[in-house]
Amino acid sequence: MQLIDQYGWLIPLFPCLSALILGIGLLSFRRSTRSLRWASAAISIAFLGFSMMLSFGLFWDQILNNSAHIYIWSWITTDALSLQIGYVIDPLSSIMLVLVTTVGIGVMIYTDGYMSHDQGYVRFFLYLSLFTASMLGLVLSSNLIQIYAFWELVGMCSYLLIGFWFSRPSAAAACQKAFVTNRVGDFGLLLGILGFYWITGSFDFETITNRFGELLNNNNVNVSFAIVCSILLFLGPVAKSAQFPLHVWLPDAMEGPTPISALIHAATMVAAGIFLVARLLPLFQNLPIVMDIIAITGVSTALLGATLALAQRDLKRGLAYSTMSQLGYMMLALGLGCYKVGLFHLITHAYSKALLFLGSGSVIHGMEPTVGYNPNKSQDMGYMGGIRKYMPVTGITFLIGTLSLCGIPPFACFWSKDEILANAWVKMPILGWIAWFTAGLTAFYMFRIYFLTFEGDFRGYDEGLKRGPSGYKKNTSKSGPHESSVNMVAPLVALSVPTIFIGFLGAPLVLGSESSLLFSKWLHVTDLHIQESELNWTEFALESLPSVGIAITGACIAWIIYGPHASRNRNLVEFLDPVKEGFLGIILNNIYNWSLRRGYIDDLYNKTFISGTRNLATLFFVFDQWVIDGVVNNFGLLSLFGGESTRYGEVGRTTAYLFVLVITTFSLFVLFFILN
Numbered sequence: 001m002q003l004i005d006q007y008g009w010l011i012p013l014f015p016c017l018s019a020l021i022l023g024i025g026l027l028s029f030r031r032s033t034r035s036l037r038w039a040s041a042a043i044s045i046a047f048l049g050f051s052m053m054l055s056f057g058l059f060w061d062q063i064l065n066n067s068a069h070i071y072i073w074s075w076i077t078t079d080a081l082s083l084q085i086g087y088v089i090d091p092l093s094s095i096m097l098v099l100v101t102t103v104g105i106g107v108m109i110y111t112d113g114y115m116s117h118d119q120g121y122v123r124f125f126l127y128l129s130l131f132t133a134s135m136l137g138l139v140l141s142s143n144l145i146q147i148y149a150f151w152e153l154v155g156m157c158s159y160l161l162i163g164f165w166f167s168r169p170s171a172a173a174a175c176q177k178a179f180v181t182n183r184v185g186d187f188g189l190l191l192g193i194l195g196f197y198w199i200t201g202s203f204d205f206e207t208i209t210n211r212f213g214e215l216l217n218n219n220n221v222n223v224s225f226a227i228v229c230s231i232l233l234f235l236g237p238v239a240k241s242a243q244f245p246l247h248v249w250l251p252d253a254m255e256g257p258t259p260i261s262a263l264i265h266a267a268t269m270v271a272a273g274i275f276l277v278a279r280l281l282p283l284f285q286n287l288p289i290v291m292d293i294i295a296i297t298g299v300s301t302a303l304l305g306a307t308l309a310l311a312q313r314d315l316k317r318g319l320a321y322s323t324m325s326q327l328g329y330m331m332l333a334l335g336l337g338c339y340k341v342g343l344f345h346l347i348t349h350a351y352s353k354a355l356l357f358l359g360s361g362s363v364i365h366g367m368e369p370t371v372g373y374n375p376n377k378s379q380d381m382g383y384m385g386g387i388r389k390y391m392p393v394t395g396i397t398f399l400i401g402t403l404s405l406c407g408i409p410p411f412a413c414f415w416s417k418d419e420i421l422a423n424a425w426v427k428m429p430i431l432g433w434i435a436w437f438t439a440g441l442t443a444f445y446m447f448r449i450y451f452l453t454f455e456g457d458f459r460g461y462d463e464g465l466k467r468g469p470s471g472y473k474k475n476t477s478k479s480g481p482h483e484s485s486v487n488m489v490a491p492l493v494a495l496s497v498p499t500i501f502i503g504f505l506g507a508p509l510v511l512g513s514e515s516s517l518l519f520s521k522w523l524h525v526t527d528l529h530i531q532e533s534e535l536n537w538t539e540f541a542l543e544s545l546p547s548v549g550i551a552i553t554g555a556c557i558a559w560i561i562y563g564p565h566a567s568r569n570r571n572l573v574e575f576l577d578p579v580k581e582g583f584l585g586i587i588l589n590n591i592y593n594w595s596l597r598r599g600y601i602d603d604l605y606n607k608t609f610i611s612g613t614r615n616l617a618t619l620f621f622v623f624d625q626w627v628i629d630g631v632v633n634n635f636g637l638l639s640l641f642g643g644e645s646t647r648y649g650e651v652g653r654t655t656a657y658l659f660v661l662v663i664t665t666f667s668l669f670v671l672f673f674i675l676n
C-alpha cells in the first residue's frame with residue numbers, strides 16, 4: 001500500500017482543479033457556465049469524490065501499517081535559507097483527510113438543493129471546491145511555511161463564502177469582521193513561526209521539536225522568549241478556532257449560506273486551529289505554562305460559548321455558539337496533553353455539528369415560503385415550533401444530532417466528551433468541574449433549540465398572513481413548512497449514521513484481559529509520550545455517571561421551560577419580569593441579557609477598538625488637514641499674494657518706473673533728514 005502514499009498530493013489537487021475549471025468558465029463563458037448548474041455540481045462532487053476515495057485508501061493504509069510517510073522536495077535553496085515543500089501522511093493527517101472529504105461531499109450534495117434557485121449557484125460551488133482544497137492542503141503540509149500559505153487560503157475562502165450574499169449589509173460586515181479578527185491571529189502566528197525559525201533554524205515540525213528540546217535540555221535557549229513565541233503561535237488557532245477573546249467573528253459568520261456554515265463549523269476553518277495545535281503539541285509540551293494557557297483558554301471558551309447560547313433566538317447563531325463551546329472542549333483536552341481525546345472529540349463533533357447545521361438549513365428552507373425570505377424571520381425560533389410534524393426526517397435527524405452533542409449515550413459525542421471530563425478531573429480538577437457544569441448548559445440550550453423549533457404548535461402562521469408589503473403574496477392557506485427535497489434530506493440521513501456509531505471507535509472494549517480503544521491503537525505514532533488511561537466497561541460506566549447525569553438534568557430543565565406544554569414561557573418576557581418574579585426574575589433577566597447581548601464583549605470591542613480606531617483616524621485627519629496641509633497651503637497663499645502684488649507693479653512703462661524711483665528716493669531722503 002505504500003504506492004498509494006505517493007499519490008497523496010492528488011487529494012487537494014482534485015478539488016483545486018474543479019475550482020479552476022469553474023473559474024475559467026465563469027471568466028471566459030460567464031452566461032453559458034452559469035446555465036450549466038447540474039454540470040458544475042457534478043464536476044465539484046466528482047472531483048472531491050476522487051479525493052475522498054484516495055483519503056480512505058490512505059486511512060486504511062495507516063490502520064494496517066501504523067507508520068508515517070513524508071515526501072519532501074526542495075523549493076528555495078540558498079546559502080542562508082532552505083525552503084521545502086511536501087506532504088505528510090500519518091494518522092493525524094489521514095483522519096483529517098477523511099473528515100474533510102466526507103463532510104465536504106455531504107455539504108456539496110446538500111448545496112445542490114439548498115442553492116438551486118440562487119443566481120450564484122456556480123460561483124458557490126467554485127468557492128466550496130477552493131475552500132475544501134485549501135483545507136486539504138493545510139492538513140497535508142509538512143512545515144510551518146506551507147501551513148501558513150494554506151492557512152491564509154482558508155481565511156480568504158471563508159471571507160468569500162461568509163460574504164457570498166454581499167448585497168446584504170449584514171453579510172458584507174460579517175465577512176469583514178471575520179477577516180479582520182483572523183488577521184490578528186494570523187499576524188501572531190507569523191511572528192511565532194519566525195521566532196521559532198530564529199531559535200531552531202528550521203520550519204519543519206519534527207526538526208523544530210527535536211532541536212528545541214535539545215536546546216532546552218542544554219539551557220541554550222531563552223525560555224521567556226520561547227514562551228512568547230509559543231503564545232504567538234497559539235494566537236493563530238485562537239482566532240481560527242474562535243477561542244476567547246478572538247471568538248467574535250463566528251456568530252456573525254452565519255450570514256453566509258447554511259451549507260458553508262456547516263462546512264466551516266464541522267470540518268474546515270475552525271477545525272484548522274485544533275489541527276495545528278495537535279500538530280504542534282510535542283513542541284508545546286516542552287513548556288508547561290503554555291499547556292496551561294491552552295487548557296485555560298479552552299475551558300473559558302467552552303463556558304463562555306455555552307452561556308452565550310442560552311437565549312439566542314436565531315437558530316444558526318445558537319448553533320454557532322455551540323460550536324464555539326465544543327471547540328473549547330477540544331482545546332481543553334489538548335492543553336491537558338490528551339492528544340487522542342481532543343482529536344476524538346473533533347471527529348465526533350464534526351459529524352454531529354454538520355448534521356445539526358444542515359438540519360437547520362432544511363428548517364430555514366421549509367420556513368421561507370411561510371414567513372418570507374428574510375433571515376430575521378426564517379431563522380428566528382420565535383416563528384417556529386411543531387416543525388417535526390411537517391418535516392419528520394429533518395426533525396428526527398436533528399434530534400439525533402442534539403442527543404449526540406449533549407453527550408447522551410450511546411451517541412458519538414458522549415464517548416469523546418466523557419473522556420475529556422474524566423481527564424480534566426484527574427489532571428486539573430477545577431477545570432474539570434467547569435467543564436462538567438458546561439456540559440449541563442450544553443444539554444439545556446441544545447434541547448431549548450430543539451423544543452422551540454420542532455415541538456409544540458407552529459407559530460409562523462400569523463407572520464405568513466402579515467406578508468404582502470414586502471412584495472410577497474399573503475399566505476392564507478396555513479399550509480405550514482414542508483419537508484426538503486431528497487438531495488437535502490439524503491445527507492441528513494447519511495450523517496446520522498456516524499453521529500450514532502462513530503463514537504464506538506473510542507469505546508472501551510474488553511479484548512482478552514486488556515482494555516483497548518480502537519481509536520488509539522494506531523493513533524500514537526509520533527513521539528508525544530502521552531499517558532492516557534484506558535478503562536474497562538465497568539469503570540467507564542461509573543465514571544460517566546456524572547456527565548450523563550448533568551446532561552439529563554439540563555435536558556429536563558429545558559423541557560420544563562420550553563417543552564410542548566410550557567407555552568407560558570415561550571417568550572420569556574413574563575417569566576423574566578423582575579417585578580413579578582422577584583429575585584429569581586432578576587437573576588434570570590441578567591443571564592438572559594448577558595446571553596442576548598453576547599456577554600457585552602462585542603459592545604466592549606466596539607467602544608474600544610472600533611470607536612477608538614475611528615476617533616484616532618479622525619484626529620489624524622484633522623491634524624493632516626489643518627497642520628500639515630495648512631503649512632503647505634499657507635506658503636501657497638503667500639506666493640499667490642506676492643505674485644499678484646508684483647504683477648500690478650510690473651506694467652512695462654518707463655514713466656511709471658521713473659515715478660516710483662523719484663518717490664522712493666524722496667521718501668528715503670525725508671526719512672534720513674528726520675532721523676538726523
